Every structure is written in C-alpha cells, then in structure tokens.
Amino acid sequence: MNRTISIVTPVHEAAVEFLPAAFTSLQAQELPHGWEWEWLIQVDGGNETDVPADIRADPCVKVGGNRRGGPGVARTLAWGRSHGELVKVLDADDILPKGALGRDIETLEENPSVGWTVCRVLDLMPDGTLQHYTLGDPEPGPLIRGELYAYWASTHRPMVHPASLCIRETLLAEIGGWMALPASEDTALLMALDVMADGWFIGEAGLHYRKHPGQTTAHPDHRGGAEWEARMGAIRKHADALALRHSSA
Incomplete structure (x- = not known):
C-alpha cells in the first residue's frame, strides 16, 4: 500500500483563478517510490x-466547501478530510517547483526526530519574475526547538516562510489544526510547531509565493492596528502554553 502526503489548500473567490497553475505544479511532482x-x-x-x-x-x-470561516477554519476542515501521514501546506495562489514534495518526504524519512520542514521561498511577482x-x-539543516519562536517574539516576523510547511500528521493533530484567525494562522502554526519539535530548513527553493493585490497579506489590517495586536497576542499565548507543556514533558 502506498504512503500518502496530503496537500491542504484553502481557497476563496479571489484565488480560484490561480488553482489551475497550482494543479499543474502538483502534477509535475515526482515522489519517492511508494508515495502518492x-x-x-x-x-x-x-x-x-x-x-x-x-x-x-x-x-x-x-x-469540499464550507460556510465562510476564514483561512484557518478552511485549512482545518481540509485537514479533517485528509488521510496522509504527512501534511503539506499549499495556498491556492502558489506554485510548487519540481522536486518540492520529494525533498519534504525524504527529509522527514531520513530524520525521524524532526517534526516539520520549511524551505527557501521565491516570490512570484505579477510580471512572472522570481x-x-x-x-x-538559516543555514540548511536542523532548526532546534524554540529557535524560530525566539526570533518571532522579538520581531513579530517569522524567520522562514510558513507557507512552505510540511508536517507530520500526528504533530498537527496534537496541536489541533490551525487557529481560527482572520490572517497569520500559518505563522501561528509555525510557532506552535517550533516550540513542540525540531524542524528542518531545506535550502533548495520549494515554493513560488505569488504576489497579487487580492491576497490576505495585502489587507491594511495585516501589519498593524487592534486586530494585528489581538492576532499576535493569540499566537503568543498558544505558543507559550505549548512550550511550557513540552519543556516539562
């Protein structure tokens, strides 16, 4: 029986037009023997x-579809329907370069103590350039537990791109999926993962992150104001509680 990596993609009306490109990039992936x-x-x-x-x-x-709940809710519902032992994040408007999934799988198979991976990311600009x-x-290789959270706590910016995450499903289940935030739910997940388990940074580019006016990060509330402060507070409380639990485990 083949082993499965589950790619989780939330989509709203502004991003549906980009799904064919994401689909084409998935079809071009070559997986290690025995994987689908x-x-x-x-x-x-x-x-x-x-x-x-x-x-x-x-x-x-x-x-699947759902009444509007935001990206965190949509991601969690997609994950709830999955069957894979690994869960890969892919936003509807992004593209996976060739070899991206294979590198995630091989890294996690070769490093059983590692719970998740991220990778180098290239921004895909509106004119098609990268x-x-x-x-x-960071240098390619291990990311020691708590390293990324310490950086985020002082800057409120992730050191690596959370849209490139690949996660062991058992670890994601322990966290409970994505937080129900209007944005930054991928950063919240990365911070939670970081305080729970070691990660791995893959030096090859594994994501083309599309930049366009309709993306959530273009919203004026994304980087400041009362909503931003509440999002940052929720991320911090969640990560601190998980860090305390895992430091005493």
Whole structure:
C-alpha cells in the first residue's frame, strides 16, 4: 500500500483563478517510490462547483466547501478530510517547483526526530519574475526547538516562510489544526510547531509565493492596528502554553 502526503489548500473567490497553475505544479511532482499525493481543496464560503471541473475530475483531488470561516477554519476542515501521514501546506495562489514534495518526504524519512520542514521561498511577482523571499534564511539543516519562536517574539516576523510547511500528521493533530484567525494562522502554526519539535530548513527553493493585490497579506489590517495586536497576542499565548507543556514533558 502506498504512503500518502496530503496537500491542504484553502481557497476563496479571489484565488480560484490561480488553482489551475497550482494543479499543474502538483502534477509535475515526482515522489519517492511508494508515495502518492492527495489534494484537499476547501472552498471557504463556497462549494465544490467553484473549482474548475477538470481539477475536480482528478481522483487524487478531494474538494469540499464550507460556510465562510476564514483561512484557518478552511485549512482545518481540509485537514479533517485528509488521510496522509504527512501534511503539506499549499495556498491556492502558489506554485510548487519540481522536486518540492520529494525533498519534504525524504527529509522527514531520513530524520525521524524532526517534526516539520520549511524551505527557501521565491516570490512570484505579477510580471512572472522570481525574487528571493528572505528575512535572512538559516543555514540548511536542523532548526532546534524554540529557535524560530525566539526570533518571532522579538520581531513579530517569522524567520522562514510558513507557507512552505510540511508536517507530520500526528504533530498537527496534537496541536489541533490551525487557529481560527482572520490572517497569520500559518505563522501561528509555525510557532506552535517550533516550540513542540525540531524542524528542518531545506535550502533548495520549494515554493513560488505569488504576489497579487487580492491576497490576505495585502489587507491594511495585516501589519498593524487592534486586530494585528489581538492576532499576535493569540499566537503568543498558544505558543507559550505549548512550550511550557513540552519543556516539562
């Protein structure tokens, strides 16, 4: 029986147009022997028919819909329908370069004590060019538990890109999925993972992160104001509680 990596993708109306490109990038992935992928698309505030018919027709694709709850809720509902032992994040408007999934799988198979991976990310600009996203990438290799959270706590910016996460499903289940935040739910998950288990930074680019006006990070409340302060407070409380539990385990 094949082993499965589950790709989790929330989508709202502004990003549906980008799904075909994400699908093409998934079809181009070559996985290690004995592995297969499934794609869990969750339409936030819509239904299955919002997804193009040719994508829905693929037996590896499983589409669901829900009343609007935001990206954290949609991600968690998609994960709830998954069957894989690894869970890979893929936003609807992003693209996986060739080899991305294979590197995630091989890293986690070769390092059983590692709970999650992130990787180098390239921003996909509106003109089609690629630019290196970085806040100062760490050296490829292990990320010691608590290292990323310490950086975030002093800057409120993640050192690595949370949109590139691949996670052992058992670890994600312990956390309980994504926090129900209007944004930054991927950062919240990264901080929770970081205080619970060692991670691994993959030096090869494993994500093309599309920049466009309709993305959540373009909203004026994303980087300041009362909502931002509440999001940061929720992320901190969650991570601190998990860190305390795991430091005494």
